[in-house]
Amino acid sequence: xxxxxxxxxxxxxxxxxxxxxxxxxxxxxxxxxxxxxxxxxxxxxxxxxxxxxxxxxxxxxxxxxxxxxxxxxxxxxxxxxxxxxxxxxxxxxxxxxxxxxxxxxxxxxxxxxxxxxxxxxxxxxxxxxxxxxxxxxxxxxxxxxxxxxxxxxxxxxxxxxxxxxxxxxxxxxxxxxxxxxxxxxxxxxxxxxxxxxxxxxxxx
Numbered sequence: 001x002x003x004x005x006x007x008x009x010x011x012x013x014x015x016x017x018x019x020x021x022x023x024x025x026x027x028x029x030x031x032x033x034x035x036x037x038x039x040x041x042x043x044x045x046x047x048x049x050x051x052x053x054x055x056x057x058x059x060x061x062x063x064x065x066x067x068x069x070x071x072x073x074x075x076x077x078x079x080x081x082x083x084x085x086x087x088x089x090x091x092x093x094x095x096x097x098x099x100x101x102x103x104x105x106x107x108x109x110x111x112x113x114x115x116x117x118x119x120x121x122x123x124x125x126x127x128x129x130x131x132x133x134x135x136x137x138x139x140x141x142x143x144x145x146x147x148x149x150x151x152x153x154x155x156x157x158x159x160x161x162x163x164x165x166x167x168x169x170x171x172x173x174x175x176x177x178x179x180x181x182x183x184x185x186x187x188x189x190x191x192x193x194x195x196x197x198x199x200x201x202x203x204x
Contacts, residue, residue: 040098040106042066043114051086056111058094068096069107072155075191078113084155084191085111087131092116133157133194134183137176147176149184149194159184159194172199 044058044066056068076083076094088094093115096108135149138156146160161173176182183200 041095042068042098043093043095046088046090046092046094048090049085049088054085056085056088056108068098069105070111071107071109074109074111076111076113078116082191083188084157086155087188088113089116130185130187130197132183132185132200133159134181137180137182138178140176140178142174145170145173147173149182155192157192157194159186159196161196165196166198169196169198 042060044060047057047059047065049056054070054072054074056070058066058068060066070085074085076085076088088111092113094111094113096111098106098108100106133149135157137147138150139148141147144160145165146158148156148158150156161169165173184194184196185198185200186194186196188194
């Protein structure tokens with residue numbers, strides 16, 4: 001092989017190696033996963049909860065008023081126990097991670113209660129506060145003295161009568177029929193269970 005042919009062969013090999021290196025760089029770039037940004041986490045104090053529109057109004061740490069939507073399966077965690085979003089109260093200090101739906105709107109599906117607003121003599125327990133619940137009756141169970149209520153957020157809550165329920169409340173319970181609208185007072189035992197204190201008079 002003469003000198004000219006050797007030079008041509010060397011040039012060809014150099015070009016081939018350069019092309020392979022360029023391809024490997026491109027493959028490496030294509031194979032790298034896109035950087036994932038951490039979801040935004042906000043801290044604030046609840047002003048009010050609108051269960052009909054599934055929105056939480058709160059004042060964030062920078063003193064701005066914000067409105068955050070929440071999903072139908074959203075839950076609130078406080079001291080290791082799970083509660084419905086409707087059990088949150090004004091003044092509760094919470095943290096939540098924001099996600100984005102297909103339209104780019106922010107929402108949350110998990111709210112962590114950092115501190116309860118201490119009312120009613122300093123009692124800060126979610127399960128100890130008297131609350132009002134209303135909706136349509138379904139799944140009456142006279143043997144277990146319980147019935148279901150579908151509230152405005154379409155979540156079903158099981159309402160049970162305590163063993164020491166007043167006679168008037170027991171009679172009102174026995175007169176219930178599926179589809180009746182009721183308003184009751186009581187305490188949440190957890191996210192889906194509610195212990196009745198009494199039926200409110202403005203049932204219709």
